[in-house]
Amino acid sequence: MILRTLEHILAHTSFFLLFSVTLLYWGKLVYIRNKKLSNLGRRSVIITFICITGFLLTRWLYSGHLPLSNLYESSMFLSWSFCLIHTVLIRSQNDWLGTITAPSAMLTHGFATLSVPREMQQSTVLVPALQSHWLMMHVSMMIFSYATLLCGSLLAIALLVITSKNNMDTPIITSGIDSSIWSSSSEKSNERGECDSPNTPFLLSINSREDQLTQQLDHWSYRIISLGSPLLTLGILSGAVWANEAWGYYWNWDPKETWASITWLMFATYMHTRVTKSWRGKEPAIAASLGFFTTWICYLGVNPSGKGLHSHGWLN
Structure with a gap:
């Protein structure tokens, strides 16, 4: 029960952070370049990456298998991958790439948490073919x-x-x-x-x-x-x-x-x-x-x- 509650908190926290970072990067794109905002955006994505990593590890612990077995888990892993790409690629010279990676991570995360039916978000026992x-x-x-x-x-x-x-x-x-x-x-x-x-x-x-x-x-x-x-x-x-x-x-x-x-x-x-x-x-x-x-x-x-x-x- 504790792990499921922690998973729920991490999922919603990471989505809120991604939504905020997306607004920040697009706001910078429309208005002005600001170094403090750039640093805030990069740090926020790093925190989001840690939260989604914690979400995946928590789900792994209580399900007993790698969380890649259904559409919900794969979408969350896709959002995690976008955050990883952002963390690796975004530096001061190419900070504008955040206008691509941040919304991509936010949209895939939102699809997983808001669009995938609730019953499909539940972790289930793997069929024999997937136990590999x-x-x-x-x-x-x-x-x-x-x-x-x-x-x-x-x-x-x-x-x-x-x-x-x-x-x-x-x-x-x-x-x-x-x-x-x-x-x-x-x-x-x-x-x-x-x-x-x-x-x-x-x-x-x-x-x-x-x-x-x-x-x-x-x-x-x-x-x-x-x-x-x-x-x-x-x-x-x-x-x-x-x-x-x-x-x-x-x-x-x-x-x-x-x-x-x-x-x-x-x-x-x-x-x-x-x-x-x-x-x-x-x-x-x-x-x-x-x-x-x-x-x-x-x-x-x-x-x-x-x-x-x-x-x-x-x-x-």
Whole structure:
């Protein structure tokens, strides 16, 4: 009883913190950059990460198995993964990435606690097929790959949105980026004597902000997806080995297996265009954006049908 009460407190505390951090990061994005607010945001996410870690450990203690066996637990682990990515990646130079990771963690946490039916949130005894050491390897790799791929895809979508609105003034979008990056290019222009009128520095600053922002989005999207793609590969391979142990076959074209292969092909296409053809910017971002939707279909979209071995049977 005590452990269940502690789990309840940790779950609601972490959601409140994520909601507050999301408001903080988006407030910084719309208004001004403030170092104290940035430090507060990073520390709050660290506290949230500790709370969700405590939630998962508490559930592990009283259930007797790794909390990755149903939709509620996997969604909480997905939120934990977003917080981990935030904690690792967010530094003073790329604090603006919090506008992607913090809402992602908040929305997945909110889905788990507010949308998943109460009976599905209860911990149950694992069926024999799930009582395997492969549960930790396969499911954790898949969920963490979803988190990294979704973050990278969201950055690619942001890149497409910005590049599609080149003719619009974007001070709101870029106000959360490190101002020192933007000022450097205008200072160089001043040194070359290119700023002949009072309006020229402002125009150069706007162009510089947009160029630097798209470059950073492209850079970080590639780096994060480069981490997620191998994790997805490991997750699929470990799942195939586990399936062979449990049912005697490696692949059955289960709906989730099919969409996992589609997602893998989508991000393999993205990586191929980046590494082999050295494409940058809009073209590979389109592939990553499509991967965003296939990832969500793979993780959540096939569940309502109640079909396949991986479905949680939401509708039946």
